[in-house]
Amino acid sequence: MNLGDLVSSVTAPSNMATSLQIVLLLTVLTLAPSILIMMTSFTRIVIVLSFLRNALGLQQMPPNQVLIGLALFLTLFIMAPIGQDINNNAIKPYTEGKITQEEAYQNAIKPLKNFMLKQTRQSDLNLFVSLAKIKVNNAEDLPMRVVIPSFIISELKTAFEIGFIIYIPFLIIDIVVASVLMSMGMFMLPPVLISLPFKVLLFILVDGWNLVVKSLILGFR
Template structure:
């Protein structure tokens, strides 16, 4: 029994050494890997007084920007006005789920890219492209990317909304539109976009509302009070929308409203 126990202990020790041997052999390589290289988090200053960031910090900033990209698309582009108008149009037609919300969002996104293409192209040519070519620093690239969006949002924002948020924040009037910070411009821009979207929606609603009133009056005069006026007026509203080529007219009007204002 004692011999068997000794053999078992020896085999156990041999198994442990077999597991530890690869780790011992990899220790010199691990020491080489742990040698000091490029620091992960570092900020250095050049001769011009500007600061440069390590690749790790730049990647971290890029990932942070990507997480905020959906919110930026909603509050800094034409997406808000377009999707609100589409939603009001669907309500005016009396269609609860047609077109579906996914279709409306996709259409609004691609129309937003079409409208914002001059802004995006200018931001890429003046900010992103020189940064990738290592001609400017990160701070200069951000400032150049910010400028086209700032100009676009200022062109769509009402002065009354800017004054409202300036008074709320306790700031005085700005001498030029370029001095308006993004913290004040974004809420003023969203407020103006919602106002404009509701104005367009009101104009869209009127002809369909007239059709509903006419159909309801005719049904009431004929004594068909049990028949829903919405059910009868829906084909007429669809026919009117198709005859005037409503989708092309609506999207063309939305796109031109941004181009004319900017």
Template sequence: MNSLSYITITTKIAWRVIFFSFLIFLNSSPTLEAQTTGTGSPGLRIDVSGSNDEGDFGVAIQLVVAMTILTLGPSIIMMMTCFTRMVIVLGFVRNAVGVNAAPSSQIIVGLALFLTFFVMGPVWNKIYDDAVTPYMATTMKSADALMVATAHMKDFMLNQTRQEDAQFFLEISRQGAMTRDELPLSIVVPSFVLSELRTAFQMGFLIFIPFIIVDFIVASSLMSMGMMMMPPPVISMPFKLLLFVLVDGWYLVVQSLVNSFNIS
């Protein structure tokens, strides 16, 4: 499976998550009211007259924002969370072992997605407590809630971003010197993705080393015995699987991935 397969499967899973999130949004929005008559069935009334609070967004703008989030949802999940590092490293593990069909792409993407939920849990809990809950209680404006949620996501991304990457995008944007809190998402997101790709490839290199050594030993042994027509991967694959099982490879990989984010 190539990277296109990963993106396709990830998009399907992300759309399902976003669909249920949108249903929750429709159910919890204060401008959407369910009406029940004495003899009729429950109905749904959408009030698009706007909010009476001048400092808050109107419902029309909220719906536009919600539809925009639905459209960009898969990209947000892939690019603004730890999903990129997870799925790349897990893909490297499968390629290093040499078994291209096991585990399948669905399993790799699913494991990467749930590991993303686990790692991002503390960040999302902060967003829920500091932004979503006050907004649902009507004690915080929409703009303020969005700023708080964005600040938490920026803080997570900047903690995983190399200073050199952020400085690079800041220089080419020609926006002048900025502090950490002043950096816009247009600089933070690409810097974060670039750093994630670099870290994922570094981890992938370390994963490949022991399996390359096994391939080298098997190939040298076959040549010394004059069995040059025997494909080395056929012989080395059982040994690589045995090595991976003996060292509890999946535990070590997942542990390294989770600990690499230093989330508290």
């Protein structure tokens, strides 16, 4: 085979389509971590858990690997029904040749978009709709380039609101301990050193991990 035949075989439409599919697959795999973080419940969960650790005053306990692992498995638990819907209505029919690639994409995007829209504030959605200058009758008709950033900033606001609520009881303990130490004239003793065991004790007595995880899961339902 000469050079001309080799070039012709490489640039054939069928081979070009296969090459583009491979490139698309590699791109999706590369963006998979970003998709996981930005289009699921992962962002809210990991931020709330970070707020909780800081509120307790524990800088490295639990470690980052534990918090991220817990956030990941909670995300899998929350997103399991959506993943099952995508598998039943998009992946399986496409692999069996019952639907086209475009239909599979639309069937996969629909439940994920509905999940994000349920967690997105109307004000955040209106912001990106106005910036994109899009007019649609239903929110379900909005493109993903509008839904995704709206969902992200809504999740950030919700996570910060939950973090603020978590901080309040531990902040009260810090204030009480600091006031007691000042009244006793113990200015050289760091209040954090004394309040830390009390905050950990309070968190254990109220079964804090159970309450936080339960609130996070129910927040998405």
